Amino acid sequence: MSRAFKLTSWNVEWLVDSFGVVSGRFEENSKGFAGRRPSMADARAKLDALRLEVLEMDADILFLVEGVPGAEAMQEFVDTYLKEYRLIRHPGTDDRAYGTEGHQWMWFLVKPALADGRNVHLLDLSVWKSYTQDASFGSHSNGKWFFSAPSLDEETETVGANIRHKHDHYRHPQVLVMTYEGRRVEIVGCHFKSKHIGENVPTRKASESNEAYFARPDVTWFMAKAHVARAKLTTEASDVRYYIDKRFAQEEIPIIFVIGDLNDGPGKELLEREYLLHDLIGVLQGDVFFARKFLNHALFDYPQDLRWTARFEDKLDPTRAPTILLDHITFTEALSRRGLGPLIVQPRSGVVEHEIHDRINATLPEKAKTSDHAPVSLVVSNHETNPKPRSPRK
16 A cells, blocks of 8 residues: 555744744744753754754654744744745634644644645634534533632642633644545644643652652642643643544544644653543543544554653652653544545554654754654555455465
8 A cells, every 4th residue: 555645743842942043033032932042053953953854754744843933934934944845824814813822833734745636724713613612512612611620829829629710722723634535634733731830849858758748738739730730731632522523423434633742641640640530642532432433543553662752750750761652643443444534544654753863863962952852653555445356366
């Protein structure tokens, strides 16, 4: 079977830092930088290395996380460094169409050969909000929703009983839509809320037991804030799930990918084990008892020791491994069972691009490295709907 397209998701770690230095676009807004603004030499080295890494991976559809804010600025970046790709934008010049706050935006870049004639565009976010409102029976309304979590008094740093908090996407999912051999294909690109709460993990004394550590008022406060952040994160995954459920209410076997940096970690971390009792990817993937609505994972059959995209030393949970899988590509059953559409995902088609990423970054100084995330990719194949009969064995 021939390759239909290669799909890659990559968090490029505050691209606004390096591109802002080189282009001069963001000099007047120092808040746009991550607090470690690179030198001109490091910024240029990162952007050149990023271009090299993208070209070596050779994705047909590239989803960039933590890209440049604003469509015009991102277009300048693409025209300068990745002119082999077409930036997929909403019509017009109003950046509010992307529903994104802050300086970490998400963008789809598509090779012209794939985009031409396939009606490639971004879903209008009003459609998303209408669908999630329907699928949630109105609990998600106009892109906003409530959830229950502890009340927090910032002045006294005390934790109260659960109350209803309101939330919406800081970075609204972007949906790339295209027509492939007469079928609608959707790629939902996500960068969920960070687990970071703006505070450092309280230092644990060398001889301090778990019981004594977690009984401390400063740790109780930290855990409560972290709990609220994780609850917000989970509800963002639920909102994506509502969109998928609505699509299944319209079409028997929709072709949908969900990709991006989900900020979920290795599974049931300490917060999930003690407070939420679930892992985020499980919320997003759905219920296996409704198999066709379940999301399969691109790295399901990828070697366990290589199935990670970032390193993070968790001071709150220091015994767990520092290698975590934050970046995902998942897809609906239509792509994994023969006869359900024009596309199919063959076994061992997913990969974390460790070799290319490590080799290109090996000689770069720290502030010039392309990213602290390794890219993850999936090769999607054309499905032969009417294969030629094989000759009988002699």
